[in-house]
Amino acid sequence: RLLAGGTDLALEVTQFHRELPVMIYVGHIESMKRVEVTAEHIEIGAATSLSDCYAALAEEYPDFGELLHRFASLQIRNQGTLGGNIGNASPIGDAPPLLIALGAQIVLRKGNETRNLPIEDYFLDYKVTARQEAEFIEKILVPRAQHNQAFRAYKVSKRLDDDISAVCAAFNLRIEDGVVQDARIAFGGMAAIPKRAAACEAALLGSAWYPAVIERACAALAEDFTPLSDFRASKEYRLLIAQNLLRKFFLELQAPEVETRVTAYV
Template sequence: MIQFLLNRELRTEHALDPNVTVLNYLREHVGKTGTKEGCASGDCGACTVVVGELIGERVRYRTLNSCLTFVSSLHGKQLITVEDLKHEGKLHSVQQAMVDCHGSQCGFCTPGFIMSLFALQKNQAASGASGYDKGATLEALAGNLCRCTGYRPIIDAAEQACCQKQPDQFDAFESDTVAQLKAITPRETAELNSGDKRCLVPLTVADLADLYTANPEARLLAGGTDLALEVTQFHRELPVMIYVGHIEDMKRIEVTDSAIEIGAAAALSDCYAALSHEYPDFGELLHRFASLQIRNQGTLGGNIGNASPIGDAPPLLIALGAQIALRQGNNRRILPLQEYFLDYKVTARQEAEFIEKIIVPRKQANQAFRAYKVSKRLDDDISAVCAAFSLTLVDGVVSEARIAFGGMAAIPKRASACEAALVGSAWYPGVIERACEALSEDFTPLSDFRASKEYRLLTAQNLLRKFFLEQQSPEIETRVTAYA
């Protein structure tokens, strides 16, 4: 049994198919058809809903793609749809702003935009900010696509909604909502079982380890932004899932003297502060990681676990020397991330073993780190090439180099020949050119619809040159002149 709030209505589900997405639940089981299906892959944002989750004594609102969210992940939370915004016959202020600014034409994408604006307005108020932040608006709307309006009137609506916010029913009923959410806070392992399919919802790492050992065929569900595609795009059924989103230890982010330890179930949105503070380029890449809806739901552990050769985070983590903590039953082991990936979609993970946390070393003295993502469009796109460079320079000489790429091989991979060409050498253009040549020894990329093999190799070499130019300083330039 799982329980959640549909706005303020308590919903209890005993025998629902756990493969049912929130989108299909709303449209087919509840009759709320305001939420639209545009792509069923998390790209267009037409299906955007808002999920409220209890954080202390307040409700935190986040946008999600309902087409990629299984109903079981709503356990203990609040689901808000576009139908819930109008109150006592009056449009919500974000809806009125869309009307006033002519932000809708055909209207198909409009419910998704409205829900993104609703969450933007709520989060701005919760942060104590006032006025209009265009950067935050563009980030909030980057995952919503519109073919009609050209976005300008929608951005105008965002400005009106944020600058002219009015108290709404969610403010008025917040204390009641908090009480309702407290009443349905999960206190033991839950299960959604339709007979032939089931989803288990443990609350502790130990329970997860036991359940996974007993059900090694189960698919682990965290954000589900990749796993759900098997259902929505490939029309497969997942007989057994284990949802890890209620395991607090696997959502914890802890900064120690030596490392940033990130629980495998921590949402990418939650990883941002710690990673961007230590490594600003990691933060910049996270801003371009899919859309805000995906970042609110997807996890760093999932981005590693799906073993995609074009996942954005693994090259950066490999370049930083990250490790992963793996658990199987009561057994734990620490593995360098670069050793986790063996071949295309093949990893070192053993049966019933799962990623518990990711351990990212903190930045060291003289360490330079940069990351670059090349894709066809800036926002909400998959990499053609993703590069990460971590070098330590001492007196103008490269003492350590870790360089990793995504999109260049069947796995995220270090450029060992390129590193060897750099280590022990002075930091000057001639060495960089030798290192660029070495990249052709490290990689034989494939051609696909994102990029040709020639483009990928040249781009990888040019990114190394770009990194070199960005690391130049008058002091270094004086030293390398002698070597040249």
């Protein structure tokens, strides 16, 4: 097992009383802790702590920065890594829905061989990923923001701070002359994996940015997801919240002067 932050791996001991196998610590490998901003991407080493990711991501995408403020606790953000939040393949990880909506890629490495994979293709099923034997996540490539891009992210949880999402949503749209030209919408907490809302996106693409279209896209979310009920939220509540977050996104773009950038909580 590769270990960088270890904030999730430690739970296997404290909660499940498992004996961990031999581990290799990668938290001191400088090339995996580097954040570089190029003309096309923000390149983030997989062992970079969430705190060290903050400046670059918040500068490019303010809503990503807002969500990182609510990511667990300060101690966890200082220790936990962006690569680990992806690699553990949790359906309620906060970063993956945002990265999926942004069209991010991960670089998987095995020896001297690397391959780039869209992050949405990394998650196959609950805790099942496309990572092959002996591969590890080396870095994350987040596309730079475009001038005509509208990106928002929202986290719904029972507490504002230090809590796990019931639903996490990310919307990334390109609207030109009042028509939706491109749409990437992703959710966490709505399925066994963080995933895109394909039917919702299809309902928006090529359509005018009007309330009736938003309602059609909200209805399409019921085709994209059949969420489960658990102690965080019922399936009905999760679907309604997902729909309401799309409505919230629409209202914020319509009236930016009253926009609230603070993510939602119950």
